[in-house]
Amino acid sequence: MDSTNHAFFAPCPRGLEAVLAEELTDLGAADVKATAGGVAFRGTLAFGYRVNLQSRIASRILLRIADGSYRDEHDVYDAANAIRWQDWFTPQQRIKVKVSAHHCPLKSLDFVTLRVKDAVCDRFQFARGKRPTVDTHAPDILIAVYLDASTCTFYLDTSGEPLFKRGWRKSAGEAPIRENLAAGILRLSKWTADTVLYDPMCGSGTFVIEAALMASRVAPGIGRHFAFEKLLSFDTRRLNELRTELKAMEIPIKPGLIHAADDNAHAITSIKANLTIAGSGDAVTLQQGDVLQLPAPAESGLLVTNPPYGHRMGEAESLRTFYPQFGDHLKKHFCGWTVQIFTADLKLPGQLRLAPSRRVPLFNGAIECRLFEFRMVAGSLRKTRAGGV
Ligand SMILES: C[S@@+](CC[C@H](N)C(=O)[O-])C[C@H]1O[C@@H](n2cnc3c(N)ncnc32)[C@H](O)[C@@H]1O
Known part of the structure; x- marks a missing residue:
């Protein structure tokens, strides 16, 4: 070749x-x-x-x-x-x-x-x-x-369909983020498969499915076709060798590593369907429930989530009461955890009443977003005044 x-x-x-x-x-x-x-x-x-x-x-x-x-x-x-x-x-x-x-x-x-x-x-x-x-x-x-x-x-x-189309998403849920954005956020968070991962507002499960694929070392494009297969230079044998090499690298996931929850029954149905197609059916512990009622799944770990962002009047109102409660819940139950919140709401830390240790500007398509990191250490996070970040 x-x-x-x-x-x-x-x-x-x-x-x-x-x-x-x-x-x-x-x-x-x-x-x-x-x-x-x-x-x-x-x-x-x-x-x-x-x-x-x-x-x-x-x-x-x-x-x-x-x-x-x-x-x-x-x-x-x-x-x-x-x-x-x-x-x-x-x-x-x-x-x-x-x-x-x-x-x-x-x-x-x-x-x-x-x-x-x-x-x-x-x-x-x-x-x-x-x-x-x-x-x-x-x-x-x-x-x-x-x-x-x-x-x-x-x-x-050389790709054809964009690479974020891994093939596992058959069911979308509410406002899913793209697979490569989720994978990039996991990498920005420095997540590795020896840390418990939890998305308590998982929707269609993009973060946890990408995490499961990373932990099991599954090549994200292993099951799809690419535009390079249509070029005159295409070498089928080389692609087959590569697929065989990558398949041999796959490993099982440790039980109890990845957890997901959502209060919406449709989201749970949708993540189950997506997990099955991704071949990660048993890799994620799933629960239906309100994030404010659910305990931390381990003593420490990485909580990564993309919470609801209200555009409509009623939604924005209810989120105004939800976010301070979510902040309190994190302070009470997630000491020892690192929390990464991806949001288009640039004022979110003020609403959570938590001080971020890092904020990374990211774009979801054309929408400017932030990845806010909070290190949940006992007693050190309460903000002195609500709203300021
Ligand atoms: C923006 S979506 C998350 C999308 C997800 N990252 C994906 O890629 O599919 C927000 C999710 O939070 C869930 N949610 C909203 N309020 C919740 C609550 N109080 N407890 C648990 N889940 C909640 C919604 O059902 C929705 O699935």
């Missing part, structure tokens, strides 16, 4: 770049460099397979094909037309071009998209006497183009 050292870019939820860079380094990536919105790295094409199968935090893996400087749409066309696309895929495959930009001086990204599509098709017409067709819904090949102020960079997507 091709042993060239290729350049890749892995986009991720904003705020997780540093932990994604750590994860990629652990996997063996070279020249790892975190930038806003993702991480650049180098490796062979086979390493690209590995990252697709094993990264818990990347949203997708893009293979950099070429770049060039530009001043106008003609320059972008010329740069795209100079690429030997026929080395990567065939004109029988359906393509989609997706352009994104930052500080780009050009007026219309739609027009740039059209010119790149023309350049690719013209190149195939010249090289093979046939043009690929465009399919914006279910393309075989996604060509991603990124424009900054003066450089256009061309990528081939």
